[in-house]
Amino acid sequence: MKRLLLAIAVIFAVACSKTTSNQTNEVAIIPQPLSLSKHNNAFVVLPSTTIVCDVEEFAPIVKYSQEYMKVGVATKVPKNNYISISLDKLLAEEEYHLAVSNDSVQIVAGGYGGAFNGVQTLFQLLPSEVYTKQMRLPAVVKGCNVKDRPKFAYRGFLLDVARTFMTKENVLRYIDYIAYHKINKLHWHLTDNQGWRIEIKSHPNLAKVGGFRGGDSPINAALGKWDEKYGGYYTQEEISEVVEYAKVRNIEIIPEIDLPGHSGALAAIYPEVLCKKADGTPRNTGIVVCATKESNYLLLEEILAEVCALFPSKHFHIGGDEVNMSQWKSCPDCSAWLKKNGYTDGHKLEDMFIGRIQTILAKYGKTPSVWNEAAFGGGLSKEAWVHGWKSPKVCKQVMAEGYPTIFMPQQFFYFDMRQSEHENGAIWGGCFDIRKVYSFDFAKEGFTPEEVAQVKGFEAAAWSEVFLSQGGDKSIDFIEYQTFPRLCALAELAWGKNGSGEWQEFHNRLYKSHYDRMADMGLNFRITPPNVKYENGLLSIEKIDNSAVYYRMEGSDKRLSYRGAIRTSQPGRYLFWAEYRGAKSPEVAHSSQYKTIKPKVTLTSSIPDQPKHGYHRVADYYMSMRTSRTYKEGDWFLFEFEEPVECRSIEFVTGSHAVPSRLITKGYLEVSHDGKTFHHVAELNYGRAKLLNPKPIKAARIVATSDDVPGSQLRICSPIIYPKW
Numbered sequence: 260m261k262r263l264l265l266a267i268a269v270i271f272a273v274a275c276s277k278t279t280s281n282q283t284n285e286v287a288i289i290p291q292p293l294s295l296s297k298h299n300n301a302f303v304v305l306p307s308t309t310i311v312c313d314v315e316e317f318a319p320i321v322k323y324s325q326e327y328m329k330v331g332v333a334t335k336v337p338k339n340n341y342i343s344i345s346l347d348k349l350l351a352e353e354e355y356h357l358a359v360s361n362d363s364v365q366i367v368a369g370g371y372g373g374a375f376n377g378v379q380t381l382f383q384l385l386p387s388e389v390y391t392k393q394m395r396l397p398a399v400v401k402g403c404n405v406k407d408r409p410k411f412a413y414r415g416f417l418l419d420v421a422r423t424f425m426t427k428e429n430v431l432r433y434i435d436y437i438a439y440h441k442i443n444k445l446h447w448h449l450t451d452n453q454g455w456r457i458e459i460k461s462h463p464n465l466a467k468v469g470g471f472r473g474g475d476s477p478i479n480a481a482l483g484k485w486d487e488k489y490g491g492y493y494t495q496e497e498i499s500e501v502v503e504y505a506k507v508r509n510i511e512i513i514p515e516i517d518l519p520g521h522s523g524a525l526a527a528i529y530p531e532v533l534c535k536k537a538d539g540t541p542r543n544t545g546i547v548v549c550a551t552k553e554s555n556y557l558l559l560e561e562i563l564a565e566v567c568a569l570f571p572s573k574h575f576h577i578g579g580d581e582v583n584m585s586q587w588k589s590c591p592d593c594s595a596w597l598k599k600n601g602y603t604d605g606h607k608l609e610d611m612f613i614g615r616i617q618t619i620l621a622k623y624g625k626t627p628s629v630w631n632e633a634a635f636g637g638g639l640s641k642e643a644w645v646h647g648w649k650s651p652k653v654c655k656q657v658m659a660e661g662y663p664t665i666f667m668p669q670q671f672f673y674f675d676m677r678q679s680e681h682e683n684g685a686i687w688g689g690c691f692d693i694r695k696v697y698s699f700d701f702a703k704e705g706f707t708p709e710e711v712a713q714v715k716g717f718e719a720a721a722w723s724e725v726f727l728s729q730g731g732d733k734s735i736d737f738i739e740y741q742t743f744p745r746l747c748a749l750a751e752l753a754w755g756k757n758g759s760g761e762w763q764e765f766h767n768r769l770y771k772s773h774y775d776r777m778a779d780m781g782l783n784f785r786i787t788p789p790n791v792k793y794e795n796g797l798l799s800i801e802k803i804d805n806s807a808v809y810y811r812m813e814g815s816d817k818r819l820s821y822r823g824a825i826r827t828s829q830p831g832r833y834l835f836w837a838e839y840r841g842a843k844s845p846e847v848a849h850s851s852q853y854k855t856i857k858p859k860v861t862l863t864s865s866i867p868d869q870p871k872h873g874y875h876r877v878a879d880y881y882m883s884m885r886t887s888r889t890y891k892e893g894d895w896f897l898f899e900f901e902e903p904v905e906c907r908s909i910e911f912v913t914g915s916h917a918v919p920s921r922l923i924t925k926g927y928l929e930v931s932h933d934g935k936t937f938h939h940v941a942e943l944n945y946g947r948a949k950l951l952n953p954k955p956i957k958a959a960r961i962v963a964t965s966d967d968v969p970g971s972q973l974r975i976c977s978p979i980i981y982p983k984w
């Protein structure tokens with residue numbers, strides 16, 4: 260009788276789990292386990308199912324599992340209908356075995372990490388609804404046996420809350436997202452030029468003042484937010500809460516206080532940390548901490564001691580990246596130090612600085628982690644973890660120095676980079692989507708198996724300079740869009756890229772099973788766009804997954820369902836995208852959509868240009884010219900075309916394109932059709948103004964209506980002009 264009831268329950272649950280379009284009976288785990296065998300038995304989670312676990316250390320995991328599965332706990336192993344989590348010390352700490360039978364799910368783990376990993380695999384065997392914490396019961400656990408462990412001990416994600424502040428609640432959300440993917444390190448970038456996000460009780464102004472930008476803050480606002488004061492920081496209590504939350508989820512947080520460069524926020528509060536100017540007078544702007552000022556080491560020790568106490572990790576990231584040596588070289592004290600020691604290379608100062616900080620950290624039981632720039636001085640302890648970000652080649656050099664190396668070359672793992680040419684995001688490190696992340700291959704990058712065995716792990720970075728600009732309050736959604744699903748590929752690499760290693764096989768698991776999971780996690784993830792084909796007058800879509808394809812006509816918001824090839828002589832007018840349960844791909848179109856024209860044009864301005872990037876380059880449709888100073892109210896830029904320009908749209912852009920900065924925050928655009936009289940046609944929005952179907956334009960002028968913050972220069976771009984169809 261019991262068996263019969265169970266069979267009915269299974270049928271019922273399988274039927275329920277089919278409610279969303281993709282859910283299959285496939286066992287499709289991301290990251291792919293080391294060994295997995297499917298079988299035809301299945302366990303059914305019922306309201307009466309219990310979790311049994313007699314390992315005290317695993318208690319937080321039991322509680323965590325209950326939040327998702329809404330089942331009870333048992334103190335003794337029942338006859339059937341249970342999920343057990345137990346310890347086998349012969350397994351490695353993060354290793355686990357998971358066996359599904361009709362009667363039970365048994366997870367045996369080598370330690371806390373293994374038990375947590377086992378539970379994550381269990382979640383992926385359940386309907387994706389488990390991630391909503393409202394899974395309907397009965398729910399089927401697909402039948403399989405898993406023996407699994409990660410290849411790399413370090414599977415990390417960097418969250419940059421210094422550039423774009425993220426509330427504590429959002430940080431916790433991120434910890435959940437990454438934990439679902441068996442990521443076990445959060446590299447928390449807490450300070451940078453643009454903000455100081457951690458409360459320091461002995462120096463309260465660091466966070467209270469340095470945690471905010473704009474308005475009366477000494478730290479400039481970003482992009483289009485000049486007047487408004489905004490930002491935030493975490494109190495020490497909040498930091499501890501986040502650390503604890505992460506710990507339950509098998510995530511170790513490595514804090515970063517970025518030194519001696521990237522210290523603009525620190526210097527905004529304590530300008531005395533900066534070097535002197537060449538004439539000996541104090542500097543009042545800059546981003547590099549003076550390496551020879553004794554008082555700096557006292558101040559830094561006070562700060563670092565507090566941060567050390569808040570994070571249980573033995574590892575403490577102290578930065579070391581992108582130090583602008585010119586500030587040290589022009590400092591009389593720093594240059595005297597170099598001279599006295601017979602050096603000319605400013606890096607010697609960085610080595611000395613890192614060495615001093617290393618000594619301070621040692622007092623508090625910590626080992627430094629650094630960016631790759633700081634790995635070649637010789638003084639850094641060989642226990643230090645080095646984050647290789649420049650390129651795979653630099654990672655190799657770091658490894659040759661004998662350091663445990665974390666791979667995060669920007670060309671593969673910088674998720675602030677845009678995912679295709681016409682999307683938002685940065686570009687300097689590359690332009691790539693999940694497929695490229697997944698393609699990272701040690702052999703192709705010239706690593707021997709012996710070297711691979713020495714790799715500590717992988718890390719993806721969500722640098723956030725560009726995020727704020729991409730939609731204000733929506734910036735959190737944009738971080739998700741940039742991170743997922745690329746992070747799924749990183750998780751798979753860091754786990755060991757088990758399985759075939761073929762993109763298609765991974766992609767199948769991703770869209771057939773993991774899209775639903777990400778939707779239920781509540782993620783705003785990116786769907787890989789379909790391919791657009793145009794042949795013999797027929798415009799069609801090549802689907803690569805089973806998301807629905809829609810399109811719209813250029814200039815219209817009306818969403819149309821794509822039902823089959825479209826006959827047209829103007830393929831560029833159609834913009835397609837794919838959608839799956841609220842998640843979207845970027846819009847894609849035939850290449851003619853993106854063709855621009857380059858009519859003859861000149862540029863003049865009330866502000867002088869920089870010779871190397873002079874205004875004459877406007878005629879070459881050079882991307883961005885530079886001014887020799889910032890702007891004041893009334894400053895203008897005038898574009899004059901040789902012939903009136905006919906076009907379907909024209910856009911005028913100030914600021915650098917990838918990261919909207921150095922732009923005119925407030926101003927307007929006026930155009931002239933005869934070259935004499937001008938009409939005000941648009942206000943600048945994030946430094947830009949776009950006109951649709953304008954009358955032929957002979958000249959256009961951008962006029963600033965506010966002053967910029969002092970000290971910076973401006974970028975001004977060639978107009979972007981799309982021809983008439």
Ligand code: TNX
Binds near residue numbers: 630673685688722
């Ligand atoms: C370089 S990576 C940086 C970061 C930026 C990033 C933007 C590294 C150590 N420094 O400060 O945010 O590029 O892509």
